[in-house]
Amino acid sequence: MSNNHYVAAPSDGAAWITGASSGIGRELALDLARTGWQVAVTARSEKGLSELQSEASDLRGGIHVFAGDVTDSKQMAQHCADISANFGGLALLIANAGIYLPQDGLEGEIEAYRKIFDVNLMGTVNVVLPAIAVMRQEGQGQIALVSSVAGYRGLPTSAAYGASKAGLINMAESLKFDLDRAGIHIQVINPGFVDTPATKSNPFPMPYLMSPDDAVKAIRKGLQDPDAFEIAFPRPFVRQLKALKLLPYRLYFKLVRKSTGWDKK
Numbered sequence: 591m592s593n594n595h596y597v598a599a600p601s602d603g604a605a606w607i608t609g610a611s612s613g614i615g616r617e618l619a620l621d622l623a624r625t626g627w628q629v630a631v632t633a634r635s636e637k638g639l640s641e642l643q644s645e646a647s648d649l650r651g652g653i654h655v656f657a658g659d660v661t662d663s664k665q666m667a668q669h670c671a672d673i674s675a676n677f678g679g680l681a682l683l684i685a686n687a688g689i690y691l692p693q694d695g696l697e698g699e700i701e702a703y704r705k706i707f708d709v710n711l712m713g714t715v716n717v718v719l720p721a722i723a724v725m726r727q728e729g730q731g732q733i734a735l736v737s738s739v740a741g742y743r744g745l746p747t748s749a750a751y752g753a754s755k756a757g758l759i760n761m762a763e764s765l766k767f768d769l770d771r772a773g774i775h776i777q778v779i780n781p782g783f784v785d786t787p788a789t790k791s792n793p794f795p796m797p798y799l800m801s802p803d804d805a806v807k808a809i810r811k812g813l814q815d816p817d818a819f820e821i822a823f824p825r826p827f828v829r830q831l832k833a834l835k836l837l838p839y840r841l842y843f844k845l846v847r848k849s850t851g852w853d854k855k
Contacts, residue, residue, distance in 0.1 A: 596775045602679060604673050604679070604681065605681065607622075607631055608685055610629075610686065611638030612638065614686060617805075618686070618810075620649070630669070631656065632669060674728075685718055687710075688709060689705065691750065692747035693751075703749075714735055721733060722765075732777070732813070734778070735779065736779045737778050742759075742835055777818060777820070777821055778819065782797075782822075784801075784805045785799055808823040808824075
């Protein structure tokens, strides 16, 4: 019988967070370590991860550095194997690594599109597939893919980023059918605007802008819900965006142009 309502606990093994050197990933790693988790953290910035590890030195749990680039599939597979071996299993994966490079629709850059897809999509695949293999052997596990409400429908400057996040939502939905049978609880995290370095370049108003601390609280609450598939916040913004999904294109484009100021450009 599948255990697809599994909620990971520190006694089951380690948590692994990618994109952990800043923003949501960093704050989430600290929050998990405070509650007793052994947290493996991955990012390209080994310095940033080492500083994070030092900050967590007095916490109940611990931070353990596994620096690397999520686009390196061999390195990520090795990290996954090492984490599982060193900490008595891998109980929780939060595939958080991602980049945002705003793209002007009239002057898009091929390399920017490629970089976003390589990190946000294939970088997620590179950690999720080895995690699935490990968790399948262990008979349980929890995986959360960090996507975005930008994946619901197209938004200005978001042709590359939004497409990558829409792909992650579809990926999580599709994987759920098989992972349910293996006792692996998969979820998708869709934040709204969070005050991190990635959002500072947005050239439009950001409604319901959240602090990283509030975002982490919403994520932790969702991770503890055995019935939750989507963890989306803030709720008023999510409700509005999901309502927009139901509109015909003519009305959708009109409303988004007006609300983002694009009708003035």
